[in-house]
Amino acid sequence: MDVCLGRRDMVVKHIQRKLQEKSEKHTAELHKLGLIAAKVELPPNVHVLPSTPQFLGMNTILQSPETQQDDFVFYFDRLASILIERALDMTQYIPTSVETPQGNKYLGLNPLGTVSAVAILRGGSCLETALKRSIPDCITGRVLIQTNDASQEPELHYLKLPPRLEEHTSVLLLDPQMSSGGAALMAVRVLLDHGVQESRIVFVTCAAGETGLKRLTAVFPKINVIVGRIEEEGEPRWMEKRYFGC
Known part of the structure; x- marks a missing residue:
């Protein structure tokens, strides 16, 4: 014994x-x-939204500790909708023509294939209201990645991806905040391991540290990144707490 x-x-x-x-x-x-x-400088595949008066105004409301939760959710959803719509510019389209009610021909575009999304829990769920407003029938998946307090490493705890994800023309990866980039790096790796082409991944975040963005794009240079604003390095996650009220 x-x-x-x-x-x-x-x-x-x-x-x-x-x-x-x-x-x-x-x-x-x-x-x-x-x-x-x-x-290095931020690469061209990192698309930071322009600081328009409207965008700065919404961020001011979101940053203020005096903002009530209902108002926070309303303006966060507005800002998230802008991010999602910008991300859709990164997807693929094909030329098409339709006949208008007036009998004229309109030359436009149709999506090339399926656009799906994967939320990095729990924060990524904050972006799903805006996602459903932009793409009501969007197919979604979930990954839960948490940082180990002892090792400070990201760990995969839960995974549920849509079937045949590798066939989708674009996959939006959603997370409202990114600091070191560890969780985003692991999430992209998970998608690649499930057959998603790197160039079809669009990472969407409201705020991110510059170092984390550079790390992410250094490892995965073919993905596109949509970011609302560049935040201070090491800023703790707070958006999902304000959004969900806990």
Whole structure:
């Protein structure tokens, strides 16, 4: 019995050591990416919304601690709708023509295929109201990625993706805030592992740190990123708490 317990302890310690080595390697790689990112400009596939008076006004309301939750949700949904509509500019379309009620021909565009979305829980759910207003029949999926407090590594806890996701022409990846980029990196990796082409992924976020954006696009240079504003480095997540009231 003592021999069995000793062997089990050895196995447990071996696994713990390997996990610790993996954690240290991951942290070192993120740090290395941060050093590289600090030396480069934001690439052209990062699309920051212009700071129009309307956009600045909505962000002022959202940032104010005096804003009531009902007002916060209303203006957040407005801002999120702008982000989703901008993301749809990144999807693929094909030329088409229709006959108007006046009998004229209108040359326009139709979506090339299916546009779906995957929300990074729980924050990504904040963007789904705006998503459904823009694409009422949008197919959606979920991933739950949380940061381990001890290792500061992102961990995948839940995954539910739409069937045949790899056949969709565009997949919107939704998360209202991004700091280090760890969760976004893992979420994109999950989509790639399920057959989604990198160039078909559009990451949508209301606010992101510049270093996190550079890390994400350094690892995945073919994705498009739609971001509302660049926030201070290391800003804690707060949008989903204000949105859901808890």
